[in-house]
Every structure is written in C-alpha cells, then in structure tokens.
Amino acid sequence: MTYRGPKAYIHTDRLKQNLRNIQRHACDRNLICAVKADGYGHGASIIANSIKNEPGVSFAVFTFEEALELRNENIQNDILIFSRFQKERIQSSLDLNLTLNVSSIQDLKTLISFYHRHQSVPKFHVKFDTGMTRLGIDIEDAAIIYELISKEDGVEPEGIYSHFSTADEGDLSYAELQLNQFKSVIQLGQKSGIKFKEIHFTNSGALLNIPDAFYTSIRVGMLLYGAAPSDEVSMDIDVEPVMSFCGPIVNIRRVKAGTPVSYGGVYITEKDTYIAVIQTGFADGLPRQWFENGIVGYKGQTFKIAGRICMDQFMVDFGDILPVEGEEVLLFGKKDANELPVETIANEIGTTTYVLLTAIHGRTERIII
Numbered sequence: 001m002t003y004r005g006p007k008a009y010i011h012t013d014r015l016k017q018n019l020r021n022i023q024r025h026a027c028d029r030n031l032i033c034a035v036k037a038d039g040y041g042h043g044a045s046i047i048a049n050s051i052k053n054e055p056g057v058s059f060a061v062f063t064f065e066e067a068l069e070l071r072n073e074n075i076q077n078d079i080l081i082f083s084r085f086q087k088e089r090i091q092s093s094l095d096l097n098l099t100l101n102v103s104s105i106q107d108l109k110t111l112i113s114f115y116h117r118h119q120s121v122p123k124f125h126v127k128f129d130t131g132m133t134r135l136g137i138d139i140e141d142a143a144i145i146y147e148l149i150s151k152e153d154g155v156e157p158e159g160i161y162s163h164f165s166t167a168d169e170g171d172l173s174y175a176e177l178q179l180n181q182f183k184s185v186i187q188l189g190q191k192s193g194i195k196f197k198e199i200h201f202t203n204s205g206a207l208l209n210i211p212d213a214f215y216t217s218i219r220v221g222m223l224l225y226g227a228a229p230s231d232e233v234s235m236d237i238d239v240e241p242v243m244s245f246c247g248p249i250v251n252i253r254r255v256k257a258g259t260p261v262s263y264g265g266v267y268i269t270e271k272d273t274y275i276a277v278i279q280t281g282f283a284d285g286l287p288r289q290w291f292e293n294g295i296v297g298y299k300g301q302t303f304k305i306a307g308r309i310c311m312d313q314f315m316v317d318f319g320d321i322l323p324v325e326g327e328e329v330l331l332f333g334k335k336d337a338n339e340l341p342v343e344t345i346a347n348e349i350g351t352t353t354y355v356l357l358t359a360i361h362g363r364t365e366r367i368i369i
C-alpha cells in the first residue's frame with residue numbers, strides 16, 4: 001500500500017550546491033556541518049551521506065546517541081558532540097573516534113583522570129562561554145584550563161571554540177564583545193604554548209555578518225539547509241531550500257457560501273467553493289498558528305488555508321479550481337512550479353526557521369531527490 005501523509009522531499013543536489021556556495025564564501029575553510037536534531041528535520045543520515053565525501057566536511061551533533069547513529073550509518077568523518085559528555089561514554093567515544101566537548105574545568109579533570117588510567121583520551125575541543133551563558137568555560141578560568149593542559153603531555157585539545165548569541169541580528173555590538181573575549185582567550189592559550197588545530201566561532205548568522213570570526217573552520221547549520229537564520233540578515237550567500245514539505249489532497253467537496261470549516265467554525269466560505277482536505281496536521285509539524293494567514297502552493301498558484309489546522313489534517317479553499325485528489329500541495333520549500341519559503345511562515349507566526357524545520361519528523365516520509 002502506498003503511504004498517504006506528509007512527505008519531506010530532500011533535494012540533495014541543492015544541499016551540495018549550498019555547501020559549495022558556503023565554502024566559497026568562507027574561502028574554502030573547513031565546514032563543521034550541524035546535523036543535530038536529525039539534520040534539522042531533514043534526516044541526519046540522509047544529509048551526512050550526501051556530503052560526507054565533499055572536501056573539508058566534518059559533522060556536529062548534540063548527543064552521543066546522534067553520533068553513534070551516524071557511525072552506524074558508516075559515516076567516518078570527524079563528529080563533534082556539542083552536549084556535555086558523560087563519564088560513562090568516554091571509552092566508547094574513543095573507540096568510535098568521536099570528538100568531545102570540554103565545557104568546564106570538571107570536564108577537563110575527568111578526561112585527565114581517564115588519561116591516567118588508560119594512557120589515551122578521545123579528541124576534544126575546549127568550549128569557552130563568551131556571552132551566550134550556556135555551556136562553556138568562563139573566560140576567567142582560561143588560565144586554570146591552560147595550566148592543566150600544559151601539565152599533561154597526552155591531553156591536548158584539537159580545537160577551541162565558542163558560540164554567538166546575537167550573530168544573526170541587525171545590531172552586532174554584543175557579538176563584537178563576544179568576539180573580543182574569544183580573541184583574548186585564544187591569545188592566552190597560544191602564549192601558554194597550546195596549539196589549536198581547529199578554531200571555530202562562526203554559525204550561519206556570523207557567516208553572513210562577521211567575517212572577522214571565520215578562523216579555521218565554520219560551524220554551519222541553517223544556511224546549509226537553504227534557509228535564513230533570521231529575518232535580520234542579508235542573504236549574501238546563494239542557497240536554496242533543501243526540504244520541500246508537502247501534504248496529499250485526500251478529499252474534495254463543493255460547499256455553499258457561508259459554510260463553516262474546521263474546529264470552532266472560524267473560517268466561513270465567502271462563496272460557493274471547493275474545499276480540499278490535506279492529510280497533514282500540527283502533529284506533523286505544520287504550525288497551528290499558520291491557519292490565520294496561511295497559504296499552500298498548488299500548480300504554481302497559492303490557496304488559502306481554510307480554518308484551524310487539526311492534529312492530522314487541514315483544509316484548503318480552492319475557490320473554483322478543482323484540484324486532483326491524490327496530488328500534493330506544497331506547505332513550504334520549493335518544488336515543481338511552487339515556492340513558499342519557510343521564512344515566510346516563520347515571520348508570519350513569530351517563530352524561527354529552526355523551530356519549523358526541526359518540527360518535521362514522526363509520520364513524515366522523507367524522500368531523497
């Protein structure tokens with residue numbers, strides 16, 4: 001039986017082109033591609049497998065389990081794990097050649113004591129908090145960290161990094177403060193004789209906004225998937241949406257003017273019209289708030305969402321156009337003659353492209369193009 005429900009078409013040709021355009025913009029620096037949260041809803045293994053052989057590509061995930069999944073998919077590239085590591089996972093991380101995140105003095109001490117017992121440690125990057133106030137070593141503790149590292153010959157970080165909190169905003173003054181903090185912490189490390197093979201600070205916002213922060217590698221997520229990180233950046237890198245999110249038309253009926261549609265009857269047809277039922281709902285990641293001004297794409301035209309989006313389905317007002325049952329409408333992305341940027345929905349309902357893309361999972365079937 002063929003599957004009936006939402007589909008996410010994953011355009012891997014666009015993904016590769018986005019990657020190349022980003023790499024060119026970043027003067028061929030290494031790209032640490034963020035494939036956490038199941039590749040921002042696109043399928044981590046689909047994304048990683050599509051670009052694993054491109055030059056200068058490694059991956060970042062949030063959890064050990066996400067990294068394990070990629071290794072099980074035969075992804076051999078370096079994988080950096082962003083979360084705090086668990087003691088119990090150090091040996092497996094070493095065995096699987098995963099790169100850990102050291103984001104506290106305690107993390108470093110834990111790795112040092114592992115080294116004393118096993119004469120080896122997994123690769124790790126030291127993360128400093130420069131103003132995000134999330135994971136990361138306090139700048140004031142940099143000297144302690146460097147002293148601990150200098151004393152242990154076998155415990156050397158591969159990389160040093162930090163994370164911007166406002167790099168995708170119009171006002172970059174806070175990002176500049178963060179960058180200055182980061183510069184000082186790198187200098188202190190270098191003065192202490194520590195060599196960092198990889199230095200990285202840039203996310204999608206900084207890629208567009210802060211060329212001074214490029215260093216050796218770029219950690220990139222949203223731009224790779226072809227969407228803007230916010231509505232405040234100017235999109236100077238040419239990217240196309242990797243996901244086209246679509247839902248099938250499963251029922252069509254002609255209704256009279258004045259017919260209420262969906263829960264609460266808040267949508268009332270203005271004239272006699274075709275109302276189609278689409279098998280996709282908020283449980284599939286289509287945001288419920290989108291019903292107020294929402295539209296879908298069909299054969300190069302847009303049509304209004306009629307009434308509240310339900311858990312598994314919603315309705316579209318096609319007017320006098322009789323759509324074909326079994327065909328699909330475009331919910332966001334770019335496919336065939338239809339284009340509906342995910343950014344439009346994010347701006348209309350006051351959310352972000354990150355929230356919308358990572359909501360696509362569960363019953364949605366992913367189809368690789």
Ligand SMILES: Cc1ncc(COP(=O)(O)O)c(C=O)c1O
Nearest residue numbers: 034163203204219220221222229
């Ligand atoms: C630590 C870290 N680096 C890089 C990224 C990638 O960010 P973006 O998707 O904005 O490129 C993220 C995403 O949230 C992150 O948490």
